[in-house]
Amino acid sequence: MSSGGAVESPMTAPSSFGEFWFVFSRNRGAVVGLAIVALFAFLAIAAPWIAPYDPALISDGALLKPPFWSEGGEPGFWLGTDDVGRDLLSRLIYGARVSMAVGFLVVVVSLAVGTLLGLVGGYAGGWIDAVIMRLMDILMSLPSILLAIVVVTVLGQSLVNAILAVSITVIPGFVRLVRAQVLVEKSKPYVIASRTFGAGPMRQIFINILPNCMAPVIVQGTLGFSDGILNVAALGFLGLGAQPPTAEWGTMLSDARSFIESAPWLVTLPGLCILILVLGFNLLGDGLRDALDPRLQK
């Protein structure tokens, strides 16, 4: 406390957002990650206006056209067409829509359920905590993709079910994180003080504890985005996720497998999209972690 770095600066402490942005913007990777995520988010939202074609539109005379820069490419199809003559660029742009939505839904579902279970388990303790944590242990002991496959097989093959399945596999991470955070916050004097004013469990959990647990949850949520996107793409690749003709990157990869030599762009480009978007979310998550976690600062 008495080291020179920990000087009391009562009057000029910067706002917490300013502080956060200062650290975040100095992290080049994080800014790149944010740019990538923002770009894909824009593509997803603006897909109907910027995509040159409908993603399901089949152009009869243009099967397996290569991208415009290679020999035989047509200027009308920038990134070429697939085996049934659909414009690859349009499909990739609409694919961003699916992937972003998938990531978002996976995070929302797993974050909501996971945070709630973590809060309840951590605050209540005792047998409630034990039951929740053992359930999570069981979920975590199964390989996540296997678990997702089982869930999809039981529920039926569809994108929505794939999202649900992947969400379930991501939940334990949130539960553990939130519970650990709650255990720390629960014993802090401000929570005890609040109790002596008569605060009940609802107020304690949602007004006092939850906001102080959110920073790591936001970071985990960002990383959960990439988990979600990867796993749903993997399910799509296995034919268990999005069903044709939905333009989904994993499904597109799977469909193009047989053309890997004759039309390599059909495999490369969706794969690249997955790679870049997942990388973007991971960079963003790491940057958020550095900026939000005070233990890593200084």
Added chain:
Amino acid sequence: MSETPFLEVKNLSKTYEVRRLFRGKAFVRALDGVSFQLQKGKTLAIVGESGCGKSTLAKCLMRIEKPTGGEIRLGGRRLEDIPVREWWRNVQMIFQDPYSSLNPRKKVIDLIAEPLVIAGGFSKNEIRVRAKAMMAKVGLRPEFEERYPHMLSGGQRQRVGIARALILKPQLLICDEPVSALDISIQAQVLNLLMDLQDEFGLTYLFISHDLSLVRHIADDVLVMYLGQVMELGSREKVLFDPQHPYTKALLASHPDFDKALNGQLTLEGELPSPLNPPVGCPFQSRCPRVMAVCRERRPPLFEVKSRECACHLYTPDPSDSARVSPV
């Protein structure tokens, strides 16, 4: 005493069960038969080293912990007969650490208003008016209303803690080391504030502190504790200026005062015993410079010596046991 004491603690005990890996359960007697009385408007200081039970005592009085034995009475009524919400309207607490005792995500005004919001029955406007009035009382300027705790200095945060504790107009305030985390130049400010508020609201203070100069300055009565037991209890003049118990004497001798040179002979030997394995007989016998055979066999009762209570065999009126042995 003729009138009913405002706070009366009788034979209070709190035993914690400690589960140890492979070694079965153990018990820690954090409080062991503690009794005292506190008159309205007075200040009682609880003094002792870590593990002496002063924090457990505060928790029991705040009803955060349930005592395992004994009795607490407030204004003559038993603790069990007072609903916990009503209790908390009368008894409040200031915490030692002004950093972790305030929710970092709340503004000053909301922190101070929180007890009123929880208590219910006040309009939004009323809550705001009362919170602002309390801010003025503790010397926080109006511009602090919208600030977050991390924008305040330690002293200002402690003022927020005091305002929050007082907003329900409690009668008894438990101050758990309220200034020990503050810089020296700020401690005097907060102490003055606490004294002013006591005069203005007629507050009763239970003041937990390890700083004997501070206790000497503000406490009417002093309770010295060691390993959960009362060693000496009496008025400030008696306990601090004419101590009888060897432990009180040692505490006073160890206290760094600059008008006295470090005196090697007066410092205590040895360490605090583990509360899991306290000494048999008197808890202080393992370190006492005047230990006798009887101290290792029987726990000394609290006994009135020179107008204060003192638990030491030196003053037990049964000389047959008091054969002196050489100090350890």
Added chain:
Amino acid sequence: MLTVENLSVSFETRRGRMSVVEDLSFTLERGRTLGIVGESGSGKSVTSLAIMGLLPPNARVTSGHVWLDGQDLLCASESELQRIRGESLAMIFQDPMTSLNPSFTVGFQLEEAMTAHGVKDDLRARAVELLKWVGIPDPEIRLSSYPHQLSGGMAQRVMIAMAIACSPDFLIADEPTTALDVTIQAQILALLKKIQKERGMGLILITHDIGVVAQMADEILVMYAGHALEKGPKDEVIYRPRHPYTRALLASLPGRQENAAFRSRLPTIAGVVPDLLKRPTGCQLHPRCEFADEECRTKPPEKQKVGEVDVKCHRPLEPQ
């Protein structure tokens, strides 16, 4: 002899460069004790880290020298410093528990401290000797204890044993007893005093507790916002303070003779410690000083000698 000469240290922070120590000078001879007193942010801990060459990476020494028997430590190479630390200079910290490595036994860490400086023979015997010396009962058994098995006072004794393992000439103790109970504090202070006397060591005792320095120090240096406001023999500083800050600080302590009246209002120092990124102009104390005038507000005071005492103040007080 350890001499700090015009030392200034600043930190690069997110909000700009923060100067934490400004133009600090003092001299300490072997066998003497210098007490450095100050509030949080006064720069007292940074000073000790600068002397040891242990400043964090975002800190820079902007000017000054640290002379140890004629050698400038600030110019010494890291390997030279490693030799000097332990053999000539040693340091103990506030929290003994976190200063010891929890994964190794006391004996291992103690022997490690010695082998690092080329001691090879009789390690175990020397370790036992050291532990005995710092007053640890059953030293042979304690050698195989892990830090978590020690009490705070024991851990601080082990830290002291490690610090003096290679008989350093100077020991810096940064708040060595702040985390300890009073009766244990008295033991550790007595131990430090004994070691110093018997080994003729120079001791720098950094603390916020004026009572502690008053008992231990020959000389006292009062720091505020990185400046040495007052430096002089203990009795001069404590009983005849020349600087308004020192006097106000002493007066604000409860239990002092002037305040002995029960429940009397304590004299206070208004305001708070300045933000080091937005230092006041002139004297650093002027916003909180009752004697401040125009000169104090505009011109930084130079160090001046009043009797035996160095004071940085335009209006040094007459001793009362």
